[in-house]
Amino acid sequence: MKSLKCHLSSSVAEQNAILRQRYDVFVEEFNFFTPREDGQRIEYDTYDDHALLFGVWEQDLLIASCRLILPNTPLGLPTLNTMVIDSEKLQDIQQTAEISRITVASDQRAFRKTIKVLQTMQKEINRVSANYEINQWIGAVGPRFLRLLNQSRLLYRPIGPLQFHVGTERYPILLRLQDYTASLKENR
Incomplete structure (x- = not known):
């Protein structure tokens, strides 16, 4: 497997590549969203105004992406x-960000490679989240994707x-920084 880099x-070119990849996956492949009326082949919503876009690259090829929606007053977080x-399981939302729009290009979805992509992505999200004092991440995933995570x-x-x-x-779902850190130490 070639070296994967997430950043x-x-x-603008990288952002557009990520938005096009989201369109390919969420509009064309899975039909979660309808095509845009303006004909643009990008998938974008108002949460992107409060988000950081991450790409996973294998050399010059974008193979996966996601966004990290930062805590914000105007919109909040989509999952919340x-x-x-369950309020017992999520008590403090102050330092919470949401990971969403996770994509892996269809020709890159081999099991071991997808695991490596997700680990690489989370490691970079963790590194960047420290700059925003984020200590937990939420999202919404299907049962099979939760097992994969x-x-x-x-x-x-x-x-x-x-x-x-x-769709x-x-x-x-929720991942706390302390659980993520403990898991890394456990698996060394």
Whole structure:
């Protein structure tokens, strides 16, 4: 497997590549969203105004991406806004960011490679999150993707019931920094 590098998008070209990849996956492949009326082949919503875009690159090829929605007053976080959350499992949301729009290009989805992509992505998200004093991440994923995250040693836990969200049934999930750090130490 070639070397994977994850980093924040640092140019308009990288941002556009990530938004096009999201379109390919979420609009064309999975039909979670309808095509844009203006014909642009990008997937973008208002949460992107409060998000950092990450790409995973193999040499010059974008093979995966995600966004990190930072805590913000105007919109909040999509999972907290739209899903049923168990308040016992999520008590403090002050330093919480949301990881969403996780994509892996269809021709890059071999099991071991996807695990490596997810680990590489989370490591960079963790590094960047420290600059924003983020100490936990939430998201919404289907049961199979949750199993894949856990097989990747990314110990996200459900914080609410399985429910319909963005085109399919998903769990709201949480990973605390302390659990992520402990998992890294355990697996050395």
